[in-house]
Amino acid sequence: MDFNKDSTPHLSLFAALSYGAASMGMVFINKAVLMQYAHSMTLLAFQQLMTTLLIRFGRVMGYTKARGFDVEAAKKLLLVSFFYNANVAFALASLKGVNIPMYIAIKRLTPLTVLIAGFFFGKGRPTNQVSLSVILTAAGVLIAALGDFSFDLFGYSMAFTSVFFQTMYLVLVEKSGAEDGLSSIEIIFITAFCRYPFFYSSS
Numbered sequence: 001m002d003f004n005k006d007s008t009p010h011l012s013l014f015a016a017l018s019y020g021a022a023s024m025g026m027v028f029i030n031k032a033v034l035m036q037y038a039h040s041m042t043l044l045a046f047q048q049l050m051t052t053l054l055i056r057f058g059r060v061m062g063y064t065k066a067r068g069f070d071v072e073a074a075k076k077l078l079l080v081s082f083f084y085n086a087n088v089a090f091a092l093a094s095l096k097g098v099n100i101p102m103y104i105a106i107k108r109l110t111p112l113t114v115l116i117a118g119f120f121f122g123k124g125r126p127t128n129q130v131s132l133s134v135i136l137t138a139a140g141v142l143i144a145a146l147g148d149f150s151f152d153l154f155g156y157s158m159a160f161t162s163v164f165f166q167t168m169y170l171v172l173v174e175k176s177g178a179e180d181g182l183s184s185i186e187i188i189f190i191t192a193f194c195r196y197p198f199f200y201s202s203s
Helices: 003-036 040-061 071-076 078-095 100-107 110-120 128-146 153-180 184-202
Strands: none
Touching: 003 100, 040 184, 071 078, 071 184, 078 100, 078 153, 078 184, 100 128, 100 153, 110 128, 110 153, 153 184
16 A cells, blocks of 8 residues: 555645644734734744744754755845735734735735736746636635625725735745745745844834
């Protein structure tokens, strides 16, 4: 029996459920923090610090072969760090005026905007199946927005702006990894290192 072959679907399902649970948990925690704690940037600075320390610990223990901090790579990823910071800032601002279900729904527009941006950046046209699924998700978001009785123009504006910055972040991350040969762990480590001073100074 090929154990790896049999376990792949279960691992994929576990990964998908874990991602969904973590994503939902982050939204509820962020909403609660914004309602109870005024210094959200302090928590974000702590998050970036812990990210760099955990990846560093993984390198020392041999769990990952990611390279350490590189000044030249950091310079190339400054724009990536900027879009991440902007995405976080606008996402947190939107959570103050948008209810959680609508916030999650609006953020589901990101795959559509990524597909559109990828097409203009030369990635080519996605398959019909992918395009249809993304378009149906976007249509569901629009229907939900029409039925939102607690509509907040400022909150919606912040959420849509956050989607734009998240799209640019994802596109640039993919492009940086392909062009500079950086792994996702290395990109996360370098950009978290660059973001920490910004969040710390804003806290």
